[in-house]
Amino acid sequence: MAGNGVASIGECMLELSGQTGPNWRMGFAGDTFNTLWALHALSGDRPATYVSAFGDDPFSQGQIAFFAENGIGIGSSPIIQGARPGLYAITLTGAERSFTYWRGDAAARQLASDPAALSKNLENQSLVYFSGITLAILDDAARAALLAAVAKARAAGSTVAFDPNYRPRLWPRREDARAAIVEALAVTDIALPTFPDEQMLFDDKAPQATADRIGRLVGETVVKNGEAPALIAANGTLREVAAIHVATPVDTTGAGDSFNGSYLAARLAGHDPLEATRRAHRVAAAVVQVRGALAPFEILRAAFEG
Template identity: 65%
Template structure:
């Protein structure tokens, strides 16, 4: 087994608005995570973003951006006439809100080609996806994706999952609960955020979240909670890992960067509690930049500070 695959939607990101001028980039929750895995894993370690892409000029720019930063697309299909989704970040201080244009995005068809999806996930150390990955798919394609993830796990891959609950993407709460719980039953590593779990499942505390996920069979659980300590729960042992102070200017991508740094540290052989410490350091540095993607060298410097 070798390599990391992240499944989901990478969109055009508009950020850092000054008047009517915006900075364009590429981002999306599971792409943000793979960005930091790429930054922090060994340079020759293969990482691939598994999705579906269009053939318009923005899609070409997107794939060129991936390639320039050492991120492949495996066997992801390229769909004639399709294009990426788009979102804009609005800031109130360091807190952000989003406006999306994504209903016809190519990524919504990422599970449509079963053979391509299976080929993209074959032989991976870790396969990572999120609740947003599930939410953008039709019910039929959602099940196809979960089937592909199950097959990857049965063939030796570890599965990492972040529920990343976004109510506006789901038809209703019941559908979200069902799909996310189904995904959790396939997960070896869970990376939930406590406020999301409180909203969706009514968990009273991070420890309650960890207990619920453990009952679903997840062995390695990291409950993020913003600037509060993260709970690392591994087969009955609990560690509370303090967050790192930061001069935050934009909290976009904080949780995604935590996930990427955590998974990169685990790939590098660190224990879960140590991996969470590294992840807090990286997330604290990331929120000091505008947009979801901080420079890779800054992420590496933050990661290495705790060595």
């Protein structure tokens, strides 16, 4: 029997953003953490757990303290002596962002180093979320351990959500990414792909091709497509939901992740996929109007409630 909590699995990094001359603002972000941030903000009293692995350095300690200050725990995630978090910097051209990463020896690559602890973190969760980036930072054995733990949680009653989130630079070969993502979709209940990623990885010609392909494995799919409509495939039907145009976005970082968290929060609250997508679009539109990946909870909640 699944419990009331929500768990997200992956890598939270140190984020350098908001450059002014030589000065940068440091925060904490990463695709699965950004999603959990929105999901937690919009899910009331549900316990939230970020499942990863952490170092014992001051930055890792600050990261864990930041989570706790915002009501997010780390469960039984390992603390690895001598390890440290990954780092990335955001540079902006207008509102469009590019990233530079330093993550090769990040602690999160060892998140499946203790399979028993990993499985324990996923026990009694209403929802378990992970992404293609989670898969990409793991070696083959760790990836197999992760998917086994997710499948076990699903068999015990947890809903599993997955965003393929393909990032070519994280994979040695496109074929490896394809195989791993198909394996992940086989243990997924709700898929949240982004069409340009799927087009790049699977040569999909249109969002419907993505929905049709993933729909053979997953019962509920929402294909995101930037400012174009999202395509919902659920219960044997296809529905488009228009996105919200923002005339002067400030920073698009984290918009898709916030869409995911908002959609999942709405589904957990009992809203149907159509209403969940409308709410997710409103939140994503709000997020692109603030700097950095993590919008304040009050902004997320106001957008979610409309």
